[in-house]
Amino acid sequence: MAQKSSEYWEKRIAASTWKTYNSLEEKNRELLEFYVDASEQIKKELYLIAEKYSKEGVLSLSEMHKKNRLTALNKKFENIIEDLGHKTEKSTKKNMQDGFKAVYKNTAVSMGDENFSMPNKKLMEKLLNEPWRGDSFSGRLWKNQKKLAVGLNDLLLTGLQQGKTATEIAVSLHNFMGQGFNECHRLVRTETMHYLNGATKQRYKDAGVEYAQIWAAEDERTCEQCSKYHERIYPIDKCPNVPFHPNCRCTIIPVTDEKLIIGHDKKNDIEKAIEKKGDSDIINPSIAKAGTGVAVIRSLGKIKENIITKEFGQIQTDEIIVTEEREEHIKERHPEDFELFEKYGGKTVSDPDYIIRDGKHEGTVFMVMKLPNTNLNVVVRVALESDRSGLKNSVMTFYRIRERNLKKLIEKSTALLGKDAVLYKKE
Numbered sequence: 132m133a134q135k136s137s138e139y140w141e142k143r144i145a146a147s148t149w150k151t152y153n154s155l156e157e158k159n160r161e162l163l164e165f166y167v168d169a170s171e172q173i174k175k176e177l178y179l180i181a182e183k184y185s186k187e188g189v190l191s192l193s194e195m196h197k198k199n200r201l202t203a204l205n206k207k208f209e210n211i212i213e214d215l216g217h218k219t220e221k222s223t224k225k226n227m228q229d230g231f232k233a234v235y236k237n238t239a240v241s242m243g244d245e246n247f248s249m250p251n252k253k254l255m256e257k258l259l260n261e262p263w264r265g266d267s268f269s270g271r272l273w274k275n276q277k278k279l280a281v282g283l284n285d286l287l288l289t290g291l292q293q294g295k296t297a298t299e300i301a302v303s304l305h306n307f308m309g310q311g312f313n314e315c316h317r318l319v320r321t322e323t324m325h326y327l328n329g330a331t332k333q334r335y336k337d338a339g340v341e342y343a344q345i346w347a348a349e350d351e352r353t354c355e356q357c358s359k360y361h362e363r364i365y366p367i368d369k370c371p372n373v374p375f376h377p378n379c380r381c382t383i384i385p386v387t388d389e390k391l392i393i394g395h396d397k398k399n400d401i402e403k404a405i406e407k408k409g410d411s412d413i414i415n416p417s418i419a420k421a422g423t424g425v426a427v428i429r430s431l432g433k434i435k436e437n438i439i440t441k442e443f444g445q446i447q448t449d450e451i452i453v454t455e456e457r458e459e460h461i462k463e464r465h466p467e468d469f470e471l472f473e474k475y476g477g478k479t480v481s482d483p484d485y486i487i488r489d490g491k492h493e494g495t496v497f498m499v500m501k502l503p504n505t506n507l508n509v510v511v512r513v514a515l516e517s518d519r520s521g522l523k524n525s526v527m528t529f530y531r532i533r534e535r536n537l538k539k540l541i542e543k544s545t546a547l548l549g550k551d552a553v554l555y556k557k558e
């Protein structure tokens with residue numbers, strides 16, 4: 132393949148992806164119509180009841196409890212939202228798949244492959260339904276719909292309890308639907324960008340491209356998150372998920388310039404050499420990655436700084452982060468624990484029951500939270516003053532640990548350290 136610069140690919144591939152994205156955004160007007168319709172239906176159902184049973188515009192709760200009227204109305208709201216969800220899902224998925232085809236085609240042609248074949252339907256579906264950063268498009272969409280239905284019924288009940296007029300309740304329901312639309316719209320935009328990027332990535336793989344580069348839209352190069360990734364080069368399979376945040380339009384372009392690839396490999400070798408200095412194969416790559424921004428990171432909480440500095444001396448930051456790569460690791464190695472991590476990971480690091488120093492690995496602590504039948508253990512590598520600068524305290528792994536094994540862990544670390552390994556115990 133011809134050696135072309137990143138700017139060349141930006142003009143031919145990224146710009147076209149953005150164009151497709153914008154044309155899909157036009158189609159999202161339909162989404163707004165769905166929400167307006169549903170909002171009207173909800174108002175209508177409420178007014179139908181109010182016409183019959185309200186006194187001076189107010190529906191009393193006792194009147195609504197008669198003959199299960201409230202339950203019936205709740206059910207109607209739920210059905211309207213479910214129907215809205217189906218319509219939204221169907222329409223947006225179709226638009227996204229049209230976008231996928233357009234982007235895939237443009238990418239192939241831009242790279243000189245006129246005789247490409249489109250990925251089959253099954254693969255396109257698979258990419259559309261694949262979870263990324265914890266959930267799939269449909270998963271997120273239905274979570275939103277559920278939230279919407281529950282929220283509407285909560286508002287209805289509160290309105291009735293507070294003796295609001297039917298009109299006042301209708302206004303609050305309408306406003307809530309507006310919020311619901313905004314959330315849904317944001318979700319669709321983010322998922323669309325992700326899917327279109329998936330189309331380019333798939334084309335690179337199909338064309339045998341080995342390296343890809345993250346390319347931010349020009350107005351995003353000042354964004355703190357995206358600017359860190361702009362121009363970064365990755366082997367195609369290690370390329371992080373883009374977009375990085377809602378409304379982000381970061382894309383992926385192919386790397387065909389040998390000089391760029393050689394530069395990337397050299398930098399990688401240096402990073403690997405730094406990683407090898409450590410004493411653990413699991414721990415050091417991750418902390419290095421968190422610091423160099425190779426992985427997408429998410430903030431988990433603040434470390435109990437006084438306890439940590441008392442043991443380790445100054446640290447670089449009190450922030451604890453977890454990288455996408457580590458989350459994948461937790462999901463893979465401890466699948467049944469991942470949900471617990473999502474639920475309690477933040478609480479465990481911010482407010483642990485124990486902080487124990489790891490006797491085996493440098494700068495590493497176990498943060499333990501007690502649950503009725505088990506304990507949760509978040510293993511955190513602390514970013515010490517003596518580490519390369521710019522690093523953050525990073526979650527290495529997470530798993531459940533039984534009381535007996537926790538005791539053993541403490542004993543072992545205490546023996547290795549030659550002093551009590553428990554740095555903190557909640558009273």
Ligand SMILES: [Zn+2]
Pocket residue numbers: 347348351354357374375376379380381
């Ligand atoms: Zn971005």
